[in-house]
Amino acid sequence: MKHFLRVLILLLLVSAAGTFEVSAQNPAQSKKYKKKAKAAKKKKKDPYTPVYHDADADHDGVPDSRDQCIHTPKGEPVTTFGCPYDVDFDGIFDYEDSCKNEAGPRENHGCPWGDRDGDGIMDNVDDCPDKAGLKTYHGCPDTDGDGIPDNKDKCPTVPGIVKYEGCPPPYSDIDGDGVEDYSDLCPSTPGVKTNRGCPELKPADKAALQKAFDNLLFESGSDVIVSSSFQSLDDLAKVLRNNLSFKLYIEGHTDNVGDDDANLDLSKRRAISVKNYLISKGVAGTRLSTDGFGEMKPVDTNETPEGRKKNRRVEMHILQ
Template sequence: MKRLFISISCILSCGLFSVHAQTDSVKQCVSSEKEYVVTPFDIWMRSNWGFSMTGGTNYFLGDISSNENLNLQSNFGIGVQKQLNDYIMWKGNFMQGRLSGEKAEFESGSVANLYFFAKITELSTVFQFDVLNMLQGPAERKGAIYAYAGAGIVDFRTQRKDLITKAVQESYGFDGIHLAAPTRELVVPVGMMFSYNVNKALAFNLDVSLRMVNSDKVDAYKANANNTIFADMYNYTGIGFSYKFGYKDCDYDGIPNRLDKCPGTPYGMPVDATGCITDKDNDGIADNDDACPEMAGPAFTKGCPDTDGDEIADKDDSCPFDKGSIEMKGCPDTDSDGIADKDDKCPKEKGKIELNGCPDSDNDGLADFEDRCPELFGPVVLNGCPDTDGDGIADIDDKCPKEAGLSKNLGCPEVKKEVLKIFERALTGIQFETGKDVILKTSFPILDQVVKVMKENPSYNLEINGHTDNVGNAQKNMELSNKRAIAVQNYMVSKGVEASRMKAQGFGDTMPIADNKTALGKSKNRRVEFKVVFQTITVE
């Protein structure tokens, strides 16, 4: 072990000297005049291979182990490694060490007095994942966290003894007291590694892992004969270093100085096999200056394509296939209203931003295409139509637009109770000469009251409906009822009521309101009804 640590110290010192030498060489980064041929060894040395060394302790976790007595044993390992990409590294490990454990009594309280000692040799392969790169993206970091898992084989020779007498009770890899072929089992290592990167080549590591053995023989004791799958395991904790091979590279572009035709390349710039900055898309713009190094484009868009030729790169162009202005983020604005066509509901009509580019001719807050009355100012709740009388019914739907009314009356007011009473008396109060359409003078007073109602309520429109009983010829009854309704209309016109506000019509005996089998019923059926257009006047 002493020689091991001396070796590690020498290697670390060489690594630190190499770091100092590389730092100084940046100031002397010059091009070589000599042409070199790239050899297979050059390729191998630049292909992310490396090696590692580690030393630490093992702690057994199995049947013969105790939390009271930590039996730590030494372990040493070396390995080779290859960086596969920014996220994954492959490693092949060779490890050699020891394990031991003791148990004075079982969990049940009975005496155990068991002790074992084993020598182990492990050969395994693992895949190591860069946790920070996977979570935050690839970057140059001083600190790194890795998680790894893999599989391999472990050879071991072990002896179980009595803790007091030291008498051998069971062993593997021994023929009596002589060495025999070691026992070989599958081992599955899983763990975490914490690294400090001194530079791109050298890193110091802290390794914490669990090595699970597919056996219950490591401590030469089987607590449960029916369960031997990964029954024994041990913890390894160690420190060490890893080193990636490579040549001196003064500009850190991955190309050794003697092969670098463009020394002094800015750090982090992509380069080709000669160390010169690449132009992958062949657009004449170096990748380090090219905003789109994978896609060819003109210089005025920093190397990015501009499909529609509006001098706005496709990646920044909201409409990459339609020519537009910078103000519109590359989109056209056909009607020049400051709203891109793709967002403009009325792209061919200049409109307002708050209405998604649509016009509002009457400035009532509703776009014309949504406005029932686009030329007349009106509230939104009435779909942009005015309501002159303020009854909540748009003038376009209001039969009485200048007089507040009810929706059930199509915007016209409720008929007053006193008016209803007058119409009710008129049902029986209007009398005619028998079989004729001549109004008796006794009917004039009630008709004059109806005339007065019409004059006091200019919004009323009146339907005058004549009816008869079923006595006589039905056709003649129809004609008589019509003449009587017209006679009433003429009377009211003579009293000053506009004819345009009235409609006279006869229905004969087709709409009785009582039984025609009785004299009383026939009397009720011979009537003249007045009907305001928004309410029918009848007597139940």
């Protein structure tokens, strides 16, 4: 009975202490109990605590087994997944991004494309990023208005032709009228400079052409001809119907207010509107040709209202 009480008391002490070192009267038994107690302590370790024995190639503190960017430069701050930060979310890590707070393409070192010349065409698609130009010419201007952009024009300030890379051809005046062939609307027929190298018109025909020019009006920002212009255009159509050898060259122009490309488009559409009106009055379309130059060929300054008004025009030239 006494032995039983001793065992009971020992068990109660073990339960109260939680952790204990067992000791028995028999040394062999004590050694056995100590061995079991030591094994029990090992089993009590938290099974959910991960123990990493993994490599960390880039030394960023994130084991390679869960490091999604194992070649991060030494010392670069990383996320819990081992990748460097990308504040602007453009796919370029901050340490290699020249514009950390603005998203941009890798080709531009993580910075957005700019517009150095302010022509509305981003530098990456602008053939002339340092000089304002037109979308039609991929961001390049056409200073001399010859239809050849400056970046492809060897004579950018002098009108020329494609054959001579934007330069005027060697002097040539087949009809000998003093107007060089490349700018002569009637290169095979002697004429006068005032009519672009075409023969001088009869006073009545010249007056009809001038009247049509003076009275031609369009609705603001549109290619719709104002009705007050109809009568003078009717008189011009009559001249053309009565002179079947006559042809008419119509070219549109604008001032420099507004978008360059929109102005170019508007000038072309206005010239076509005049052509269509004359066709509706019985003039064959094959006798009418059109072109538009936008703001490229001003006849006066664009710095004053009067000058801009002169530049907003549709010129008409009778060719014989």
